[in-house]
Amino acid sequence: MRIEIICTGDEVLTGKIVNTNFSYMSQKLEDVGLSVHWGTTVGDDRESLLQAFQLASQRADAVIVNGGLGPTVDDLSQEVAAQAAGVDLVLNEEWLAKMEDFFSKRSRIMPPNNRKQAMLPATAEVIDNPIGTACGFAMDIGRARFFFTPGVPRELHRMLEQQVIPRLLARSGAPTTIFLKRFHSYGLGESHVDALLSGVEELAPDGSVKLGFRAHYPQLETKLVVRGTDMDEVRRKLQPVQTEVRKRLGNFIMAEDDQTLEGVVLAASTEQQATLALVETFTSGHIAARIGHLPGAEHVFRRGIVVRDRAELHDVLGLPRVALAGELDQETTEAVARAARTRAGATHALVVLIDLDAGADRIDFGGTIWIAIATGEKVAFRRSRILGGRDWVRLGAVELGLDCFRRFLQDLPVVERIDFEKT
Amino acid sequence: MRIEIICTGDEVLTGKIVNTNFSYMSQKLEDVGLSVHWGTTVGDDRESLLQAFQLASQRADAVIVNGGLGPTVDDLSQEVAAQAAGVDLVLNEEWLAKMEDFFSKRSRIMPPNNRKQAMLPATAEVIDNPIGTACGFAMDIGRARFFFTPGVPRELHRMLEQQVIPRLLARSGAPTTIFLKRFHSYGLGESHVDALLSGVEELAPDGSVKLGFRAHYPQLETKLVVRGTDMDEVRRKLQPVQTEVRKRLGNFIMAEDDQTLEGVVLAASTEQQATLALVETFTSGHIAARIGHLPGAEHVFRRGIVVRDRAELHDVLGLPRVALAGELDQETTEAVARAARTRAGATHALVVLIDLDAGADRIDFGGTIWIAIATGEKVAFRRSRILGGRDWVRLGAVELGLDCFRRFLQDLPVVERIDFEKT
Numbered sequence: 099m100r101i102e103i104i105c106t107g108d109e110v111l112t113g114k115i116v117n118t119n120f121s122y123m124s125q126k127l128e129d130v131g132l133s134v135h136w137g138t139t140v141g142d143d144r145e146s147l148l149q150a151f152q153l154a155s156q157r158a159d160a161v162i163v164n165g166g167l168g169p170t171v172d173d174l175s176q177e178v179a180a181q182a183a184g185v186d187l188v189l190n191e192e193w194l195a196k197m198e199d200f201f202s203k204r205s206r207i208m209p210p211n212n213r214k215q216a217m218l219p220a221t222a223e224v225i226d227n228p229i230g231t232a233c234g235f236a237m238d239i240g241r242a243r244f245f246f247t248p249g250v251p252r253e254l255h256r257m258l259e260q261q262v263i264p265r266l267l268a269r270s271g272a273p274t275t276i277f278l279k280r281f282h283s284y285g286l287g288e289s290h291v292d293a294l295l296s297g298v299e300e301l302a303p304d305g306s307v308k309l310g311f312r313a314h315y316p317q318l319e320t321k322l323v324v325r326g327t328d329m330d331e332v333r334r335k336l337q338p339v340q341t342e343v344r345k346r347l348g349n350f351i352m353a354e355d356d357q358t359l360e361g362v363v364l365a366a367s368t369e370q371q372a373t374l375a376l377v378e379t380f381t382s383g384h385i386a387a388r389i390g391h392l393p394g395a396e397h398v399f400r401r402g403i404v405v406r407d408r409a410e411l412h413d414v415l416g417l418p419r420v421a422l423a424g425e426l427d428q429e430t431t432e433a434v435a436r437a438a439r440t441r442a443g444a445t446h447a448l449v450v451l452i453d454l455d456a457g458a459d460r461i462d463f464g465g466t467i468w469i470a471i472a473t474g475e476k477v478a479f480r481r482s483r484i485l486g487g488r489d490w491v492r493l494g495a496v497e498l499g500l501d502c503f504r505r506f507l508q509d510l511p512v513v514e515r516i517d518f519e520k521t
Numbered sequence: 522m523r524i525e526i527i528c529t530g531d532e533v534l535t536g537k538i539v540n541t542n543f544s545y546m547s548q549k550l551e552d553v554g555l556s557v558h559w560g561t562t563v564g565d566d567r568e569s570l571l572q573a574f575q576l577a578s579q580r581a582d583a584v585i586v587n588g589g590l591g592p593t594v595d596d597l598s599q600e601v602a603a604q605a606a607g608v609d610l611v612l613n614e615e616w617l618a619k620m621e622d623f624f625s626k627r628s629r630i631m632p633p634n635n636r637k638q639a640m641l642p643a644t645a646e647v648i649d650n651p652i653g654t655a656c657g658f659a660m661d662i663g664r665a666r667f668f669f670t671p672g673v674p675r676e677l678h679r680m681l682e683q684q685v686i687p688r689l690l691a692r693s694g695a696p697t698t699i700f701l702k703r704f705h706s707y708g709l710g711e712s713h714v715d716a717l718l719s720g721v722e723e724l725a726p727d728g729s730v731k732l733g734f735r736a737h738y739p740q741l742e743t744k745l746v747v748r749g750t751d752m753d754e755v756r757r758k759l760q761p762v763q764t765e766v767r768k769r770l771g772n773f774i775m776a777e778d779d780q781t782l783e784g785v786v787l788a789a790s791t792e793q794q795a796t797l798a799l800v801e802t803f804t805s806g807h808i809a810a811r812i813g814h815l816p817g818a819e820h821v822f823r824r825g826i827v828v829r830d831r832a833e834l835h836d837v838l839g840l841p842r843v844a845l846a847g848e849l850d851q852e853t854t855e856a857v858a859r860a861a862r863t864r865a866g867a868t869h870a871l872v873v874l875i876d877l878d879a880g881a882d883r884i885d886f887g888g889t890i891w892i893a894i895a896t897g898e899k900v901a902f903r904r905s906r907i908l909g910g911r912d913w914v915r916l917g918a919v920e921l922g923l924d925c926f927r928r929f930l931q932d933l934p935v936v937e938r939i940d941f942e943k944t
Contacts, residue, residue, distance in 0.1 A: 111557060113547030114735065117540060120562070124536030134534055136569065137562030139543070146559065153576070278537070289592045289632040310565075310595055312532050313673070321537075376827075382813025383806030386827045390805025391915055393882070396829040401837065404799075404809045404825030406818060410865075414824065442833075459816065461652070462626050485627055487652075492814055520628040 099270045101127065102136040102158040102242075104150050106165040106175065107249060111141040119164050119254055126258060131276045131325075132266055142172040151182040155240030160266055162258075165249035167232035169212045175246055176235075180219035183239045187217045193224060193233045200231055225261045227253055234261065243269065277332045279322040279340055282353040284501045285516030288313045291320055294346050301338040315490075316497040316518065317359070320347070349510045352501055359500050360388045366507040367398045367446070375442035376402040377411070377434055380452040380465065384496045401442040408451065415441055426453055426468050428479050435472035446506075447472045450499035452491070464520070465491035469499055471506045478502070478512045482519045494518055522693045524550065525559040525581040525665075527573050529588040529598060530672060534564040542587050542677055548735070549681055554699040554746060555689055565595040574605040578663030583689055585681075588672035590655035592635045598669055599658075603642035606662045610640045616647060616656045623654055648684045650676055657684065666692065700755045702745040702763055705776040707924045708939030711736045714743060717769050724761040738913070739920040739941065740782075743770070772933045775924055782923050783811040789930040790821045790869070798865035799825040800834070800857055803875040803888065807919045824865040831874065838864055849876055849891050851902050858895035869929075870895045873922035875914070887943070888914035892922055894929045901925070901935045905942045917941055 103123055110117045117139065124134045138154065140146040147166070154161045166175030180187045194216040201208040215231050218224070225234030225245065232248035234257050245262045247254050283291065288311050299309050306326060312319040322339055326332035344351060353362050367374060376399075378385050386402035389395055403414055408426075412419045415437040421430045431451055439447035451468040464485035471478045480502050484494040502512045526546055532538045540562065547557045561577065563569040570589070577584045589598030603610045617639040624631040638654050641647070648657030648668070655671035657680050668685045670677050690699075706714065711734050722732050729749060735742040745762055749755035767774060775782050790797060799822075801808050809825035812818055826837055831849075835842045838860040844853045854874055862870035874891040887908035894901045903925050907917040925935045 105560075110544075111547065111560060112551050113544035113549075113557075116544045121533075121536035121539045124534065126536075128535050134536075135564070136573075137528075137534060137560075139560030139562075141558070150559075287632075289634050292593050292634065293632060310531060311593060312538070313591075315673075323531075380814060382818070382822065383809025383825055383827065384814070386806025387810045390827055390829060391803060391807070391911070393911070395805070399805065399827075399829045401833055402806055402825075402827030404806065404813055404822075404827070406813060406822045410824055413864075413866075441836075488814070488816070517629060518627075 099132065099159045099266070100135045100157065101132055101266070102138065102154045102161045103134055104138045104140065104154060104161060104163045106140055106142065106147060106163065108141045108172070110165070111139055119249065119251060122251070122255070123162060123164070123258060126263065127266070128276060128278070130263060130267060132263075132270060133276065142166065142174060144174055144178060147174055147178040148182055151178060151239055151244070155182065155242045155244070158242045160269065161239075161242050161244045162262060163244060163246045164254060165247075167215065167234070167246060167248050169209070169215050169231070173214070176218055179222075179237065179239065179244065179246065183219055183221060183237060185220040188220045189213075190216045190218045190222075190224065190233070193218070197231050225257060227257055229253055229256060236265065275326050275328050275332050277324045277326075277329070277336065279324065279336055280355050281320040281343060281347060281351050282357070282359065283318050283320065283347055283350040284316055284352055284359065284497050285350050285514070285518065286318065286347070287517045288318055290517055291318060291347065295320070295343060298339050298342050298346070301342055302335040306335050307339050316494050349505065349514060352504055359497070359504060360392065363500055363504050363507065364389055364392055364395055364398060366504065368394060370445075370507065372398060372446045372507070373400045373442075373444040374398055375400050375438040375444040375447040377415075377438045377447070377449040377451070378402070378404055378499075379406060379408060379450070380454055381450055381492055381496050381499070382406065384492065385448070385450060385499050388496065388500060400444040403438065426451060426466070428468075428470075428481070431468040431470040432472065432477045432479055435470035435477060439472045439474075445473060446503075448499060448503045450495055452495055454488075454491070459488045461487055463487050463491070465495065467491075467495045467498060469502050469512075471503060471512065478506050480512050482516075484519055486518075522555065522582045522689070523558045523580065524555060524689070525561065525577045525584045526557055527561045527563065527577060527584060527586045529563055529565065529570060529586065531564045531595070533588070534562055542672065542674060545674070545678065546585060546587065546681060549686065550689070551733075552701045552744070552746065553686055553690060554748060555686075555693060565589065565597060567597055567601060570597055570601040571605055574601060574662055574667070578605065578665045578667070581665045583692065584662075584665050584667045585685060586667060586669045587677060588670075590638065590657070590669060590671050592632070592638050592654070596637070599640055599642060602645075602660060602662065602667065602669060606642055606644060606660060608643040611643045612636075613639045613641045613645075613647065613656065616641070620654045648680060650680055652676055652679060659688065698749050698751050698755050700747045700749075700752070700759065702747065702759055703778050704743040704766060704770060704774050705780070705782065706741050706743065706770055706773040707739055707775055707782065707920050708773050708937070708941065709741065709770070710940040711741055713940055714741060714770065718743070718766060721762050721765050721769070724765055725758040729758050730762050739917050772928065772937060775927055782920070782927060783815065786923055786927050786930065787812055787815055787818055787821060789927065791817055793868075793930065795821060795869045795930070796823045796865075796867040797821055798823050798861040798867040798870040800838075800861045800870070800872040800874070801825070801827055801922075802829060802831060802873070803877055804873055804915055804919050804922070805829065807915065808871070808873060808922055811919065811923060823867040824861075826861065849874060849889070851891075851893075851904070854891040854893040855895065855900045855902055858893035858900060862895045862897075868896060869926075871922060871926045873918055875918055877911075877914070882911045884910055886910050886914070888918065890914075890918045890921060892925050892935075894926055894935065901929050903935050905939075907941055908943055
């Protein structure tokens with residue numbers, strides 16, 4: 099079944115609001131194995147609306163239209179729907195009564211312009227909106243079934259889930275199930291992972307698993323979209339592919355599905371009853387900011403120290419001035435971690451110190467990143483060098499620091515070559 | 522000029538990511554007086570892409586296509602563009618060399634599949650992407666000029682602003698000069714500011730100044746779009762309006778145009794040779810993260826302390842346990858600021874402490890925010906209560922803390938009622 103979505107409204111078209119209704123609808127449809135083939139965004143403009151309805155009515159089996167059901171003059175959906183289908187607008191007495199009731203229950207008189215919301219195309223099937231005055235409706239235009247939904251998100255959500263999706267599923271015939279499996283990695287570029295995973299799709303029969311990526315530096319999301327008749331079949335098809343992906347990406351997979359790196363770190367810390375002391379320099383709070391505010395972090399996050407001049411650590415951690423003043427080295431980095439842990443009375447310390455290149459920001463501006471993780475028993479160390487400008491270095495250092503800590507907590511090697519570093 | 526936007530990619534079509542690129546582009550075009558007439562979203566699918574390009578090429582004068590320029594098999598924009606225009610794909614040697622250089626500067630070998638990014642339609646005009654390997658390009662398809670841009674937001678932003686918009690303006694005919702004046706405020710809601718600024722547009726003749734807003738909690742951007750024949754006329758028309766806006770919004774204007782709150786704070790600190798000690802709790806590094814990494818912050822940002830349990834401040838700052846353990850009050854907050862300043866040997870201390878409500882996150886979850894700013898001579902204090910869920914409280918506290926510090930540095934009252942607080 100080919101489904102299209104048409105989002106209407108000047109606010110969405112001009113970018114005044116971000117169109118979260120579209121991604122919400124699209125995601126909900128994917129969740130039940132339906133997929134959207136085409137999305138259209140048009141303003142509160144008669145001609146564009148008519149054209150959008152006509153185009154979709156020729157291409158699609160089902161169309162969800164969002165917005166334009168309100169009481170004001172720029173709400174045009176019912177009017178243009180009637181025009182596109184070549185039918186009249188007719189007052190729906192039942193909806194009018196419902197609206198009058200809606201207002202009187204709130205001790206208000208219904209303003210006259212709300213009457214417009216009960217004017218529906220003659221062939222429309224009413225779709226109930228129990229929490230608002232915008233009347234949803236369905237009707238045929240051309241070869242497609244159109245579903246008209248309100249722009250107010252909470253009204254849309256309820257109508258889509260309770261009314262529109264069941265109608266779509268009933269019409270869809272083949273009830274195929276679709277499932278999305280996601281792996282989040284850090285340290286390997288998209289093309290590298292693409293090459294590493296060459297051929298994994300063939301481990302599932304008949305092209306039922308499709309590999310895709312979403313890069314958002316410094317993280318990469320590897321996605322497997324699986325189709326089957328039901329979740330059992332989906333799981334069977336996915337199994338060999340996901341096992342192979344885990345094997346090939348190995349330690350680089352830091353989280354799966356809805357997990358985040360910081361969530362994984364927090365969960366592992368909580369499980370191990372770890373408490374954390376953190377020291378950072380140029381990342382200037384960005385590492386603390388990833389984890390410290392999460393629910394449950396109050397039991398893990400003991401103390402974070404941010405300094406821009408390493409010499410400050412003399413005073414904060416009681417370290418010798420002379421070591422801090424010179425070039426950084428492994429010994430000093432580890433000493434900072436040990437001192438930070440002891441001072442905070444934490445089980446673990448994570449230290450991410452950065453020597454920035456001199457001069458102004460530029461594309462090959464770099465930083466040398468010195469990472470140490472200390473417990474009472476041992477210290478792990480990682481040195482890296484990242485180029486690509488101030489922001490790139492900072493984002494990379496935050497991720498590398500957190501990922502080293504994840505690896506440490508999971509007993510994986512902290513040092514493993516990544517694509518983004520120059521060694 | 523009729524402009525359309527085509528967003529490509531399965532992630533966007535399936536709702537896995539919210540399409541912020543669309544609203545970004547649309548808004549940037551609105552800002553310079555151009556408007557988008559139609560938006561289309563399609564997946565990484567040859568047939569849909571071709572159909573979308575063809576439809577837009579018949580309707581529009583200019584089309585911006587976003588996404589599909591990457592190195593992987595699902596990136597199809599160049600290929601389908603060539604097909605739609607009926608031209609061949611040709612290797613662009615210059616872009617290939619540029620990519621090889623891009624990789625070698627990062628001490629990496631270019632993977633073979635990146636070569637695909639240098640295959641462009643024969644009639645394409647290259648549009649530079651100084652920060653990525655995706656090559657932007659422009660070409661005619663049908664009656665429209667198409668502009669192909671990368672899906673990675675920071676690459677898109679730079680390319681749109683520096684390359685695409687100037688080309689669009691040059692094509693748009695009407696040689697009017699358009700200028701966008703922006704005011705950034707914190708603490709007043711959009712409808713409040715709209716009411717405060719009622720009538721300001723009329724201070725300029727013939728509707729040449731248009732007032733608009735963009736709310737992105739906790740900040741509000743107030744925009745004046747001015748049209749004139751040249752910059753002299755634009756400045757003349759803008760003058761009385763911007764003077765009135767500054768007068769009516771007063772101390773709430775924290776930055777203008779490309780300035781940011783943190784940039785204003787850093788500039789004022791630098792000018793006053795101030796150095797900063799920072800203490801934060803639930804904001805957990807988010808305040809430090811706004812300012813500490815900025816160029817020049819190394820001379821201002823002395824030390825940041827992040828704790829989740831206030832009792833830690835006993836050890837870190839040598840404050841009495843008993844004061845920290847009880848309910849917070851003005852005296853304790855000010856004592857923390859004085860101690861933080863003295864300990865760090867800084868000229869100023871900013872302290873933002875938060876008492877969170879108990880229980881799980883919910884829409885009326887709130888926090889009480891205790892702010893103190895200390896110098897050697899004086900201490901300023903501000904207490905606020907913000908409701909709206911954990912994230913809302915955290916975001917509000919970061920902004921309120923930084924804005925209080927801005928007010929302090931600018932000799933403005935630190936306490937002035939804001940719309941977001943419950944007192």
